Amino acid sequence: MKKDILSLLPQELETELAALGEPKYRAKQVFRWLSRGVRDFEEMTDLPKALRQKLDGHFRLYRPSVLTKQVSRLDGTIKYLWQLADGSAVETVVMSYNHGNTVCISSQVGCRQGCAFCASTLGGLVRSLDASEMLDEVLFSQLDSGKPISNIVLMGIGEPLDNFDNVLRFLRLVNHPEGLNIGMRHISLSTCGLTERFDELAEQGLQLTLSVSLHAPDDETRSMLMPANRGRGVEQLMAACRRYYEKTGRRISFEYAMIDGVNDTERHARLLAKRAAETGAHVNLIPLNHVEERRFQPSTQGHMRQFIRILEEEGVNVTVRRKLGGDIDASCGQLRHRMRKAAE
Numbered sequence: 001m002k003k004d005i006l007s008l009l010p011q012e013l014e015t016e017l018a019a020l021g022e023p024k025y026r027a028k029q030v031f032r033w034l035s036r037g038v039r040d041f042e043e044m045t046d047l048p049k050a051l052r053q054k055l056d057g058h059f060r061l062y063r064p065s066v067l068t069k070q071v072s073r074l075d076g077t078i079k080y081l082w083q084l085a086d087g088s089a090v091e092t093v094v095m096s097y098n099h100g101n102t103v104c105i106s107s108q109v110g111c112r113q114g115c116a117f118c119a120s121t122l123g124g125l126v127r128s129l130d131a132s133e134m135l136d137e138v139l140f141s142q143l144d145s146g147k148p149i150s151n152i153v154l155m156g157i158g159e160p161l162d163n164f165d166n167v168l169r170f171l172r173l174v175n176h177p178e179g180l181n182i183g184m185r186h187i188s189l190s191t192c193g194l195t196e197r198f199d200e201l202a203e204q205g206l207q208l209t210l211s212v213s214l215h216a217p218d219d220e221t222r223s224m225l226m227p228a229n230r231g232r233g234v235e236q237l238m239a240a241c242r243r244y245y246e247k248t249g250r251r252i253s254f255e256y257a258m259i260d261g262v263n264d265t266e267r268h269a270r271l272l273a274k275r276a277a278e279t280g281a282h283v284n285l286i287p288l289n290h291v292e293e294r295r296f297q298p299s300t301q302g303h304m305r306q307f308i309r310i311l312e313e314e315g316v317n318v319t320v321r322r323k324l325g326g327d328i329d330a331s332c333g334q335l336r337h338r339m340r341k342a343a344e
């Protein structure tokens with residue numbers, strides 16, 4: 001099996017090339033070509049022909065193809081469904097904000113976390129993505145859309161902390177000055193709360209934003225919605241958040257999808273305010289996206305307003321996520337799920 005050259009960091013590439021009898025500076029040249037989206041060694045025109053052939057013999061390179069591309073008529077949000085080398089498909093969304101373009105990438109093909117409101121987990125986990133595949137989501141979304149990407153959110157399909165090593169490698173690749181050079185402060189990683197990984201993530205010394213999909217401040221509601229809470233619990237999650245904040249100095253963000261009659265009562269708002277206060281977290285409310293197979297409905301506007309009022313009264317730093325791409329199912333998981341169902 002040939003090695004996945006795209007997942008290699010420049011220093012590793014140097015080592016690999018040295019083993020092939022090549023000087024160090026070749027690694028930088030190759031890394032630059034790869035970071036520009038070249039996916040055929042023959043196109044690396046400043047390398048000697050013999051080296052190009054050697055690379056081709058040792059390494060594999062694959063270029064994902066666009067299965068579908070949808071552009072929102074409402075706000076220009078673009079949603080890609082990419083086909084990967086093994087035929088798997090993942091979604092990537094490009095959103096434009098005043099502060100620049102954000103790409104929302106998938107970290108796994110499917111998901112095994114089983115959240116009760118989510119479309120991504122309906123067919124379970126197929127596999128985790130390689131660092132190179134996540135890198136290509138960013139790179140080819142940028143090249144195809146012509147929109148320079150300044151921000152990345154790992155909020156697509158999959159649980160990033162369930163693909164820890166590849167995600168870290170991906171972060172180092174996109175952050176590399178010779179590569180896409182996207183600053184860690186412009187990257188958010190979202191997790192359903194695999195607390196056993198929080199300390200390890202904090203120890204990496206990355207300046208990224210950790211988003212925790214909280215969705216409920218109490219064990220009863222949270223365990224009903226999110227199997228990941230069973231056996232861990234909200235108290236343990238809060239402790240892990242506090243430690244993360246202390247260690248990194250980076251404020252955590254709580255994602256909270258408002259679900260009608262489930263997590264949007266006054267009791268939930270008061271307890272959520274307490275959770276935010278004890279962790280220094282910012283709260284990001286998301287109007288629930290209705291998923292056909294799921295029984296949940298979004299909270300009413302009235303309940304949402306009341307919920308926000310309570311949080312503000314309690315001094316919580318709260319924002320409401322603007323809905324983008326409403327006409328193209330831009331919430332991750334929905335498009336891949338629909339394609340999968342159609343293929344059945």
Ligand code: SAH
Pocket residue numbers: 113115117118119154155156157158159160190191192193211212213255257286287288289290291331
């Ligand atoms: N596994 C990670 C990454 C997925 S991110 C995580 O759980 O955080 C996607 C975000 O969208 C998460 O906050 C997830 O809980 C939320 N989400 C999933 N389905 C949703 C839906 N139907 N409506 C609104 N938000 C949803």
